[in-house]
Each structure stands twice: as C-alpha cells, then as structure tokens.
Amino acid sequence: MAEADELVAIEEVLQQLERISFVAQRDARAALPAIRGFGPAPARAWIETARDLFQHDRECGKSFMRHSERLAENTGVVEAWTGQSREFLQWVNSHYALEGFLAQADRVWSSWGEAGEREWFALGLRWCGRSLADARAYFETPFDRLDGGQGPAGLRMLIEPAEKLYDERGLALDCYLAGAPVARNMVGDAGLLNWARRGADLLAAGRSRGEAYFRMESEEGMKLLLEALPGYRARMHGRFLQLLLRAWLEADIPLADGNWKPGQGRPMLETDGRRLYLPAVFGDRDEAIVAVQHGAAHLAFDSYAQERLEALFRRAGTEHPPLDDQSRITWRPLFAPFAERMFRFQVLFDLAEDLRVNARMAQRIPGFLQRLVDLAVDRPAPEGAAGVYHRFALDAHRALLAADRGLSGKDARLDPRLQRMLDPDASVIDAWEVAERLFGDPEFPEIGIDERQHAYLPGLSLNAARPVYPQRLRDGDLSDFRDVGDAHEEHRFVREKQDEAPEQDPAGVQKDPDADINMPREETSGSGGRIGVGIPQPAQVAKRGVAWQPRTGGIPYPEWDYREQRMISDWVNLNERILDEENAAAAEGILAEHADTLKRLTRGLEMQRPMRMAPLRRQLDGDELDIEAVTDFVADKRAGLSPKAFIYRRRTVQHRDTAVLLLADMSTSIMARHPGGQGRIVERMRSGLMLFAEAIDRIGDPFAISGFASKQRDQVHYYWLKDFSEPLDDTVRGRIAGISGRLASRMGAAIRHSTRAMQRVASQHRLLLILSDGRPADYDDGGDARYLHEDTRMAMKEALDTGVHPFCITLDPSGQEYLPAIFGPGHYTIVDRVDELPRRLPEIYLRLRR
C-alpha cells in the first residue's frame, strides 16, 4: 500500500473514531504525532488497534492511547507493543491486565531488552488464558519485584511453580504473588514449589487461612520460611536469653515474639515497657545477646518510667501523655512537632538515650560494650545519611569503652555534647535535650524512613517502636519486675483465639511503614471506660450477701480473709464435675510421642519399684540370716541380755506407702501459646499428666489426678481425672488427653477439697502435688492478688496440719516471687521450660517420695 493510502486509511479510522466517541478521537489525535514519526504503516496499525480496542472495551482503548506516546518514546518502536496489545482483544474485561501491561512495558523493555519484554508479555498472556484476575495481578506487579534481580530467567523460575499449581490445584496467581518474591529470597527457587504447594493445601482447607499463609501473616507461613532463614533464631534460644537476663539483672523480663517479618528490613528488638519483643531472627548470636541486654537496659534504667515520660511530654508542651485503650503512652505527640524531620530527631534521640543506658549497663555486665563495638566494627558500615549517624554512635561507644579501660587518646574522646549522657543521674530527659542540641547541627544529614533502620548499631533499635506501658522508676533495680499479663488479658487472648478470626484485621491496621503509626485502630466497640490501670474490675461486685444468689448443690468451703484475719465460713461453693472431653485417640498419640521418655523413665522406675525385692533387715523370720543381727543377737545374749530373735533377712516388696494426688490448674491461662516453641501449654500438661500417671501406675503407689477451675467464689469446679480407686485405663487416659483450660484459678478451695479427699486414703505419707502455671486469681478478687495468696497459704497450712504435704510445681518463671510466701521455701519448684514438663513431672514425684 502506498504511503498516501496509509495516510488516508489513518484519516478514515480517525473519522470512524470521531463517530464513536469524541474522547476516543481526541486521545488518538493527541497521541498520533508521536506515532507518525515511525512511519505510516506502523501508524496505521496503531490507529487500527486503538479503534479495535476502543470498540472492544472503551477503557482498553483509552489506556492504549494514553500510554502510547510514552511507550513509543521509551521503546523506540511501535509495532511490537501494538501487536502485543491486540492480543488482549481475545478476552472480554481484559482492561485491567492491559493497563498493567502498558504501564510498565517500556520499563521492561529498557531493562531486559526486546527479547526479555517479549518473554514477560508471553508469560502474562498465558495467564490471560487462565484467568484475567490473575493476569491483572501478573501485569500489575512490578516486574523487578518478580525477577529477584535475575532478569527474565528469575521471572520464569518464579512463575513456573505458579503455573504448575494453577493447573493442578487452581491456585490463584494473585494469592501466590503476595508472598512468593519474599519466599524465594529465603527458600530459593528450588524450595518455592514446596512452599506454594503447602499454601495451596491450606487454601483448600480454608480460604482465610491460606491467604494469610501467602501474605506471610500466619504462623504457618512464617514457620516454614524461617526454617530456611539464616541467622540466629531468637525463639529457639529464648530460654537462653532469658537466663542471661536472669543472671545479669536478677529479673524475669518476659520475652515475646515480635511482629517482624522477613522482607521487612532489619530485624530489631522492640519493647512496650513490659516485655521485650524479639524478631524471629537476629544476624547472629552476639547481636541477639546485645539486643536483649540493651533492651533490658532501657527497662532497668528508666527509659520508660512514667515520671520521666510525663516530664518529657510537659517539656514538649503536651500536658498529659494521652493513653491509648490499653493505658499505653503513644509517642506520636512527642515527635509530631518535628514534622517531616521527625526521623532525623528520632535517630538522634535514640542515639543519646542508647548511649546513656549502655553506659549504665556496662557497669553491670562486663564485656557488654566490647561485644557491641566488635559487632558494629565487624558488620559493614552503612553508607549515605545512615552512615553518618552510625559512625557517630560507634565513635561514642568506642570512647565509652576506652574510658572504661582507662585508656586515653583519640579513641577515648567523646563528643562533648554527649558527655552529659554518662552522668549516673542523667535521664531520658537529658537524652532529649542532647538530641535537641544535636538536631541543630547541620553535620547530621536528613534521613528518611527507609534509611533510618540502618543508622542504628547492631543490636540497638528504635526505642519508640511501640506504645509503652509506663513503668515506675527503677534505677537499675528490676527485682520486682514482672509480667503483668493478668487474668483478664489471658481471657481475652483465648477468646480471640477461639474466634479463629484471620490473624489480624487488615482493615484495622494502617499500612504506614512506621511501626509507631502502624497501630491498630482504637477499639471503640464494647463498653467500659479507658481510665485506670490493672485488672479490670468486675462490672458486678459480689459484695458479701448483697445481691448474691447462692448456688446450691455444691460443697461449701471456708475461705481465709487476711484483711479481717478470719475464716469466712461457707464462702466458696465447690462442685465436683465430670469431665466429658475424652480424647482416646490423642491419648495414644501422646504415649507414642513420649515413648522414649517413658522407656527411659521405666528404667529409673525399676529402681523405685516395689516389685524390686528389697532386703528387710532384722526380721523375726525370713529366708536367710542377717549376719549383723545374728552377731548382735549372740553378743547380747552372751552379755546376759535377752534379745529378741530379730535375726533374719527377708527379701520382700518394699512398701514406701506414699499416696499422691496431683491437682492441676485448669484455668484459661494454660491454653496460651507456649512462649518458647510450638503449640500450647496445655499440650505439655496433657503429656506431663499422662507420663505421670503411667510412671506412678508402674510403681504401684495409690494416686489420683484432678483439676480445678473457678468462676467467682460460688463456682469452683473440681474435676476428677482419676480417682484413687479407679484403675488407669483408657477412659482415664482419654480424660487426661482431653483436658483444656477454662476460667480462673481459685486454688485455696481446690486444695481444701483435695485435702479432704486425701484423708480418706490410708497411707503413711500423703503428697499433694499442685501443678500450676501462675498465681492464684479469680474474677472476683477485685485485683487484690494478696487475698487469694493468703487464702492459698492458709489452705496449705490446713493441709499440713492434717498430714498432707502440699508441693507446688509451677510453670511460671516468676513463681519464686510469691511461691515461697504461699508454700514455704522448698515446697515448690519451677519448671521454666514447658517442654520439660512431661519429663520432669514424674521425676519430681520420684524425688519427693524418695
């Protein structure tokens, strides 16, 4: 066709377009000049494509024309992408996919060249054939996110498993793409298919569960990935880190899982003033140790002391720190005045404050500074703006270290502006002032949110990452620091879990990259005020005798009121209940899982087993002579005495005669997730009780197992898992395997009931083992922890008076704060490794009965 014909044809198409739509014609004319430069033939092909697309779908046509000018300019061709766009004519509603394609085709072209672009397009087109929604996801995902830095080959590797799984299982691409690029970084191309297949399985089981997996918002998704992630896994070493804090600070600072996810930048420790939140992995062990020690230093040296924070807010001009719905202080108002320079100030403020607490901590922990400095030196220093802050912080710590060693010289020179931070009486307020002074120094460049994380030395982290629960002033003394997670919180926890809602309500979280701002929206549902700290008071106060309907049919027990120093008779109502949650199948599972332990235990049991024939000395009759007794006998006789003929030895079953009742706390808290591993505490309890039962059954001691839970004073439930007279059979095993947590733990009444039950057992020694995971608490104790403590102590005394020896085994690491007062020293033990419970429980008993 001649050139003139082409031009006429173009003009014809333009007129057609004008008849269809003014907009179409206008857009075409706008883009046409840029296209004409490539010659009349491509221009005609272009305008025909534009028309066809417009007629096919107005939006398609508009997109095409809108992007054309840019595409032509950036790619230097027209035919290629024009032809590719025509392909979208095959499908109705292909507009979004086309828009995504056009929006980044030129960038793909310039990055990967023509062949690369063609491959990218071809892969996407195949998805159009499968599902347009998936094709849209494909084209809309930035191509450089898909290739993992390896160009078209990387893209192919990423998409291949998705195609396979789409064909096999119908796995949607948009779902897959949510996590695949990050997952690939961690498990590699080879592991990707397995990762996705697991996700597809979950998706088949439940949509929200599967989607959460792919979005990496669920534990299942993370678990698999984290196993492949290099670094030091904090959770696996949680107990070690906890022991370190225990040793250095003599405090049990709770460690919890943070919400850091792979692909979210540098893993950092966070704190809310009550706990330290650890990311899933640290770079290495040293970094983890430094991070935990540094985090604890903030708690010990009052970075979050209420008094100080209030003073800080006053300085900043905010009269009262506003508390959020959980009575936490949020940081936002403090940093708000710095507007867009907020991150710069935040880094300087943290820098000064970190230096202060580290200087104090170095007094406490030898080698702390050295390790921190070594780490910072070993790691590559960040570049750019973050590098300036990093260097400044490192120099300051170096100076601190040098001064600590009594060295002088260049290294030992601390920036004079930071000198104040080393005073033992400096506080977070001084850190603020120092930061303000540094803020005025133009040497410190502006820093953005992405760079901010690299400005911190290894192990150090954002101090204002989370809203904090204000603390009292401690000045280094953490001895009474404890996890104040109260019954209410546990209760809520379980309720949330039972709902099994998707892990987090995505709508409730603002997708701001700054963790500080990224807080769930305020909870506005429900009732109740936001004022007050501590255990929420019950809405209805059970005042003695007022508006209280006694529940009948139970066994009344008295309770000790320390405030009045008297027993209140018939105050508690206890019901024996049947536990109807049997789970015989799980029982077998537990036994199988712990078969090894049981086998090992059995060997130990042989030693203690009454079946072992123990020689009884000095008997009146027996199988053989007791030589020593005979000598005595003959000697006594010769000496003119008339000894009794206790001269035989008899081998017989030795009877130790100990009866044991294991009383398990079955309150809600046992349903909590196991703090340092997989699963829940209750699972370990089931295993523990099971092994205990098996072990004791083998020894032959009379034993019983019971559990208790309570809901206010009139409903204490007492569950017999195994009575003294019952044999250990599958029913009992099923009951043990089926226990679950409910309600609160009013321990005193349960101990009294157990004591009463034990009095009916004829035995020389009576041991009452109490298995608990926290302090006694109930809904109606009004937040007065001491009340039930004192009552439990009294119940324990009563038990002792009747010849029952109570002994408490607790899973609560802070147990030594209150157990000595309740049970007395030596009458309790702490199993702070929940995983060990199954093994320890029988061991403890064997040790006690020895």
Place this chain on the structure above:
Amino acid sequence: MKNLLNRLRGVERDVLESPADADAPFYVPQRDEIDIFRAAWSRRLPVMLKGPTGCGKTRFLEHMAHVLGKPLVTVACHEDLTSSDLVGRFLLEGEETVWQDGPLTRAVKEGGICYLDEIVEARTDTTVVIHPLTDHRRQLPLDKRARIIDAHEDFMLVISYNPGYQTVLKDLKPSTKQRFVGIHFDYPSEAIERQIVAKESGGLDADRVERLVAAGRRARALKDHGLEEATSTRALAYAGELMQAGLPPRTACRAAMIAPITDDPELIEALEEIVAAHFPETDGAPTGSHG
C-alpha cells in the same frame, strides 16, 4: 598389725582426736555465727546448722572445733543408719562379748563435738535417740547395756540440715527441731567470698579471684531456673584451684562450676556466657578490662 601401720602412717586416726597444734582450718565469718556458736558452746546447747550445699557449714564446724580445741566426730547420716550405728553394739571377740561404743557414745563420754551431717536423711526413730542429749538432761541411754551415760562436760551436739525441696516428706520433726539453736548459713558476701576463694585456691591473683567470684554470684541468680543447687563457694574455690593448677579460666570454670551442676544445654550456654563475660580472653591473661 595393719591398723597399727596405718595409724603410724597417719592415714587412719581415731574418730575422737583432739585437733593438732596447727593453724585452724581457714574460715572467714560471714555474720555473727561465731558469736552464736561460742555462746551456745559456753552453755553446751545443741546447735543446728542450716544452709545450702557448699556454703561452709562443715568448714565452720571444723574451724570452731579447732579453735575450741575439741575433737570433732562427724557422722554422715543416711537412710539405713540405725541407732546402734550411733550408740554402739556388742561384738563377739573370742568367747567374750565386747561392747563397742558408737561414735556418738564416744563423744558423749569423752567430751567432743558430735556432728550429725544431713540429719534428715536418717530415719526418725534414729533421731529420737538424741533427744535426751539435747535438753537439760544431757544423757545418753544405752538400752542394751541398761545404762545411762551422763554427757561429758565438753560434749556438744551439732546437726546440719539443708532445707532443699527433697525434704518435703522427710522434714525434721518439730519436736526435734525446737531442741536446737539454729544458725543460718548462706553463701558469703562478695568481699568475703573473694577472701575465701583466694585462700582456698592457694593464692590466685586478685584480678582473677574478683572475676571468678563475680561470675559465681551471677550464676547463682539462676537457681530455681533449672539449677537445683546454686553455684557454691566450694565450686568457686575448686575453679580457683584449677586455674592455679594451670587451666585457662574458662576451662576451669566449666569444669568446676558448670559441668557438675547441670546437663541442660541452654543453662550451660547461659553459664558459659556469664563466665565468658568475666573472662573475655581465652588465654586467661588479665588485661584489666573488667567492666
């Protein structure tokens, strides 16, 4: 004949022997225990030493016995200890019967300090034997010989008792407990512990002693968190001795303070971390960087 030889070689000695004229066993008082003991001694009141393993109960008593110049008879109590093991029994010798006094009887007769170590381990019927000795009567009845022995004026009874959790079912009877003057022991204060470790280790340098003691005290905070017995002063002294014998500090600490008390891998890691923080150099050469 063999007995005589052994006695000459000094391997074997009589249980009831007055201390030789050497220096008293090393002991640094922690609080007022020496005063209490002296007062109790002056009135010949029975004494109960309470405290955790390895905090110096036995050493204290050795020291006191030496200072007072009285023989010390120690009986380690166990489950099968019978009263005749304490009091004595008839033996056959040729055609004769010979009464042989038990250690307690000898101490009662000849005047000495009788120390019943870990008394709770003994059966309750055994412990009742000591009742008449512990009150104003100060008598030991010998049922078999139908005799009653009035205690020598220098006789004194001392028991030790470690209130650990193994004692739930076999605590001392209250009637036994209340007959004693109680002296409570705990691990000594840091300064005293340093003196002890320096002395016991045979002259370890002050820097390493300081670190060792500091590490030991940190490790003690882990009691009840997997450690059933805390790191004792004795263990610290052993570690010091091992260092003195040429072991690098970390190795010495691992051998004396960590390996014996736990098999729990995380606990071991934590303890080693504590030791490493106090002994940063693997070669053990002190650099004065102790922070």
